[in-house]
Amino acid sequence: MRERRVAAVTIRKVRKVFGKVEVIHGVDLTFQDGEFVVLVGPSGCGKSTLLRMIAGLESVTDGEIDIGGVVVNDFAPRDRDIAMVFQDYALYPHKSVYDNMGFGLKMRGASPSEIAERVKEAADVLQIGHLLDRRPGQLSGGQRQRVAMGRAIVRRPRVFLFDEPLSNLDAQLRAEVRIEIKKLHQRFGTTIVYVTHDQVEAMTLADRIAVLRGGVLEQFATPDDIYNKPASKFVAGFMGSPPMSFARLTASADGKTLAMPSGTVLPARGGLVMGGLSGGKSYDAGFRPEHVKLGADALPGGVNTTARVEILEPLGAETLALLTVGGAVLTGRFPPQAGVKSGDEVTVSLGAADMHLFDTETGRALVA
């Protein structure tokens, strides 16, 4: 068994300015040895820039990037002991798959026999041994993706960087390769930093997820916490499929209940009652679709209210229903054959106990 080569990555107060535009506003993150971290966020949130700064493809305006205890700000990419999988794979079109995979070793002066051995090993892991003589142009998208990963694996770096590696694949292949990547991580145990805008990828792959927005870190937590304890309305609305939907509620004078515009009253959950809510103030309440259920008392501790069905999206195992509830638009998960048509008035159970509350101005979550 070869030595396990991993490194922790620490990002300290990192800023990035392009010309006059500041795209990363002081981000702090620490990735543990062997951790699978996903950077996720909408376009332009700075996730790719951050990844490229770790790779050394972008300079760091301010702050420090530390790989394995060494500040690498002034290191060239080749000296950082990292490997990267690019969005467009960046395979050398004029080289065979074998030469593509062996290129990094060749540039580092490895002997041909060592290159052959390691390329073969990586090719076996990825099941691309039969493709080694081909050129990238003769491969399918999924095969190219594997070769790009193979090129990274061959190098045995301490950190793998993935820049939206699945975005050029069709949906089915994406799910397959996603599992593949997770297997690779389990096999090699290398630290992985993975950038994506797809929250499903983030949830399924990550040990921890860093949600970025506008160059600011919104939340850095496990997928479970990101889903169940979103730190902000943005995180709540971004993660989850379909995303959380929101209603603007007003707290009662004593701060113990919240009222929908229609007048439906919901109890404030747990600790929020203890002076957490200011009487008369508005809050954004977030409901996951599974907490908007069809039928009276369908949820324990739920509050029954009437809803108008606007649009139904049957998915087979379930049906997503876009509802107007007390002046707000919420998404609910309905059973597949509920016998409901759009335009119907139905009774739904709102999971008040699982409701998330956010400050309307800062968007931060009120912690219950």
Next chain:
Amino acid sequence: MTAKLSSLERSERRLGIALLAPAFALLAGVVLYPIYNLIRMSFSENKLTEPWLAKPWIGFENYAKAMGDERLWEATWHTLLYVIVTVPGAVALGLGLALLANQPFRVKWPVRLGLLLPWALPLVFAGLIFRWFFEYQQGLVNNALIWIGLSPVNWLTQEGPAFFAICVAIIWKTSSFAALVLLAGLQTIPKSLYEAAEVDGASKWQQFWEITLPMLKPAIIVALIFRTITAIQTFDIPKAMTDGGPGNATETLAMYIHKTTIDSLDFGYGSTLAVLMFIASAILTSIYLRHTRRDPSAGRH
């Protein structure tokens, strides 16, 4: 076997032919007929200086004469030398210019202008400029030589130096076209390939050798073909700089044809020479084209 055409398809086809007809007529008039006429003339005696001989058909007599014409072989040899020196020279210099122009300059237009200017300049102008450069008394080159303590050279009146001076002028003039072709090629190379190579640990020099050059190969071949075709026809620059001198030392095929036909008014023999040059140039070009077709990496995926 062709399928029966519908009336719509037939009328579409008629319209297509009607629209193409003028272009074909023009091509026939200005390209095909002159070529036909040239070939016909090459088999006849046709000297304007001796009009009383009429224009008798003499078969391959002109071609036989050409085979033994020492001046033709010399001119061919000179032309070949120009091709050997100026084609790789211009493409290499053009590659350097293209790499320079491909750098992320803040202000792009001076670089682009610098690239385009030599290309836009008429050939004779370029020839005249370089004739002044290499002029014995006041030329810039000799002035520079004197300034650094060397003795001036009779550039344009000695065989070797004249050939050298002409090659310099041709390479300067034609490298910008090569640079434009190569710059277009450079810009099609995805930036991520260089980033991948950077992460893979390739130095700048290795990136050039392992990525830029192989990826640029199709563009380099295009530049070589175009440059070769024009190099075979080299005329204006040596005409302006030395007029083939000293003696016939820098005379090219095209210049010899011009002298035979226009100066000596021997249209028959001039036509023969032109046909021979056409054949030589077609052979050279087809070698290049065959090469590009055979190499899979030169083609697009």
